[in-house]
Amino acid sequence: MEDKSQSGDSITFLGAGGARFMMYNQSLATGGFWLNLSGTEILVDPGPGSIVQSTKRKLRAEKLSAIILSHRHLDHSADVNIMVEAMTLGGFRRHGRLFAPADALETEPVIFSYIREFVDGVEVLEEGKSYSIDDISFSTPVRHIHPVETYGLVFRTAQHTFSHITDTLYFEGLSQHYSGELLIINVVFLEPRAPSDHPGMPVEHLSVPDVERIINELKPKVAILTHFGMSVWRAKPWQIAQRLSAKTGVRVIASRDGMRFDLAELDT
Numbered sequence: 001m002e003d004k005s006q007s008g009d010s011i012t013f014l015g016a017g018g019a020r021f022m023m024y025n026q027s028l029a030t031g032g033f034w035l036n037l038s039g040t041e042i043l044v045d046p047g048p049g050s051i052v053q054s055t056k057r058k059l060r061a062e063k064l065s066a067i068i069l070s071h072r073h074l075d076h077s078a079d080v081n082i083m084v085e086a087m088t089l090g091g092f093r094r095h096g097r098l099f100a101p102a103d104a105l106e107t108e109p110v111i112f113s114y115i116r117e118f119v120d121g122v123e124v125l126e127e128g129k130s131y132s133i134d135d136i137s138f139s140t141p142v143r144h145i146h147p148v149e150t151y152g153l154v155f156r157t158a159q160h161t162f163s164h165i166t167d168t169l170y171f172e173g174l175s176q177h178y179s180g181e182l183l184i185i186n187v188v189f190l191e192p193r194a195p196s197d198h199p200g201m202p203v204e205h206l207s208v209p210d211v212e213r214i215i216n217e218l219k220p221k222v223a224i225l226t227h228f229g230m231s232v233w234r235a236k237p238w239q240i241a242q243r244l245s246a247k248t249g250v251r252v253i254a255s256r257d258g259m260r261f262d263l264a265e266l267d268t
């Protein structure tokens, strides 16, 4: 059968899940998402199961041009070594680039040193910088509030601009960096949790009310919710998406494991 991933710009979700307990029980898969932008294929945040989910969806790692890690947490990076090996056929076909914040690469790197030799380059993500992969450019406009260094992403293709807001605590001014027709946003919690009430716990994540506020501020054509923690999953993300659509007037979609979104839908 013809590989339909070549037919147009698309985003395939290799799992709608994220955060720790979801990662342990895999109620939802946690493999990140795979972009095909005019034939340039890019994998973002290969969490645990990325190799399983991508092969199951007939996505071929050797066709990847780049792998981007928003940050070093396991639910974003656990499969990065296997995905780089697969991208480069174990180093026999050296190509592709890896992008990650410095703290994923320096002390206690998440990628093995022998694997770094397999790629054409390892590039460090920094606040306010832009990068290019073939004809695609992306930027990392602002450092997020999270226990480790992380940035969201704004992608620009010839036809489309879309943003990905990765893990962060909500902060004033967050939205202004992430305009575009499409917003992909990580929503881990159903309700906000104040860090002061959970000392030592990783609660620096967006909740559903934060996401509602961000969607209202940005008014993208489409917003896709993803990276659900257990509280969001139990509350049925598709119902949350429906409520957010009604409240904001924006088409809000809850991602599902394996869901493919065609960017052409933004043009209708």
Ligand SMILES: [Zn+2]
Pocket (backbone or CB within 6 Å): 071, 073, 146, 167
């Ligand atoms: Zn994180």
